[in-house]
Amino acid sequence: MSEEIYGMVASFKDTPSLYHAAEKVRDAGFKYWDTYSSFPVHGMPEAQGQARSKVPIFTFIGGLTGLTLGTAMVWYMNAFDYPLIVGGYPFFSPVFPFPIMYELTILLAAFGTLGGMFIMNLLPQHYNSLFNCAKFLEVSDERLMIAIEAKDGQYNHEATKQFLESIGGFDIEEVKA
């Protein structure tokens, strides 16, 4: 396994060159690649051609589950399992259990968001091949990098190396898996 290739990394001298290089990698049609910097770069998701985050879908499903659960719980307890007259109100109505319904909506929407964030970010992840590259550790300081993964269909040792050079990359090296 040690001979397997994870991908290729290239460094860039400043943020604009990283940004424009990312646009070129996007336009070249690569799918499995990413940019790395120690600070957020405005507009980078667009330059990388990323779609909007899918996390809101998890939030929505979580919220909907909470709403259903809250309603069903109050109905089951107060109107079905042990019908109880409190203050002359009906056994079940959408009014008095509403605080429970919306609290559970909010709780499960928050869980959905947190869980969705972990799922979409592929977390937790205990090993990443990029740490085999000594220069990659400098990304947390001042280095700006693009990494193209070998599992991308367009990946080809020589061609990808030339391509990264042509878009302004230096310190290009292959990373072992």
Place this chain on the structure above:
Amino acid sequence: MSDQDIKNINSTGFFALLIGLVALAFSIYGIFSGLDSEDPARGFLSWLIGLSFWLSIALGLLFITQIWYVFHARWPTIIRRQCEHFLSVFPWLFILFIPLFVIPQMIGEPGILWKWLDGSNLLPGGHGTVQEDPLYQWKSIYLNSNAFIIRAVIYFLVFFGLSYFLRKWSFDTDKTGDIQNTHKARRLSSVGLFLLATASTLAGIDWFKSLDYHWFSTMYGVWFFAASMRAALSVILIFCIVVSAKGYMKGTFKQAHRYDLGCMMLAFTIFWAYISFSQYFLIYNANIPEETYWYNIREHDGYGVKNTWWAISLLLIFAHFIIPFLLLLWYKTKVVVSRLVFVAIWILTFHLVDLYWNLIPGKVIDLTASHGYYIRQFSVEIFDIAAIVGVGGICIWSVCRSMLKAEPIPIKDPNILKSLNHSE
């Protein structure tokens, strides 16, 4: 601004004033022609609806301008200038408020709209007169004619004073670039928010809640605030989109601004629902007749037969909360211009329905009816539309006048760059 822009603004303002004056004259005719009908208060309520619709928008914008100052928000700097144009309307709204008080005095029936203004008014259901009503006697220290006038003047002084200085300092910065103006506006806002919150809460109680002076709810002032903010955000969004399409703010009002305004619309949609529901929920749980009757008359006729307000109540839940809430949850709605304008118009429409629901229902004395009264039902009168268009015409004329006095965006504001370069 180009000469063409100035010409457009001038002619828009002129037409708005013309339409406004004609509609207001028609509305005044409506008030007088309705005096002989069985429900003479309805004409005044039309006027009150028109006035409160535009007043809520102006108050919401005054709130949001100060909130932005207090939080040192940089992104809305270019939007703040558009809000400031709307803040010029308060003197005109004050003038339009006067007829509501003066016309009833002139015709010798001071209690025609606000029943408690006339102690000899009969109570619905044959319970004597207002003077003999213990609930009024306890409240009379607050609800009396002199205190009402003094308070109304104070409220408008607060509204006008705050808007005057915020406008003056902001417009001065265009010429001098003096950063002290921004500091002064910030200091004023931190005090002004308290003054405005107090004044608008009490104004809501005086002008809207006291239409039915038996009822009390501690949530009423904050309901008015929440409703005002929703209306204000919708109006400023439509205004910014319209003027930037006309070239006045083109290229400066961007997707990121739309997105953030959309987020605020979503937040205040939830806030409005939270407040409106809490008010209902507290009264429902406490189950005290002095409070529940206010919701009862908005549901049934006293014998359990649903009246028109029942449908309007459900409409408010679904159309004023659930539909805009679900639409605004969606990212696309907050950035695509046509969808955002659609939601803003939708919210404004149902804000008006919300005002109808809050202001119009009431017990009208009719000795032939079974309880000695009937409940005023939902209806859209031609004079309602006249009042809304009339007050709106005056407001738009005032906005156009203000637009000619200042730059389209606050070019020398210290935060202008942050606003122009705003990104999501």
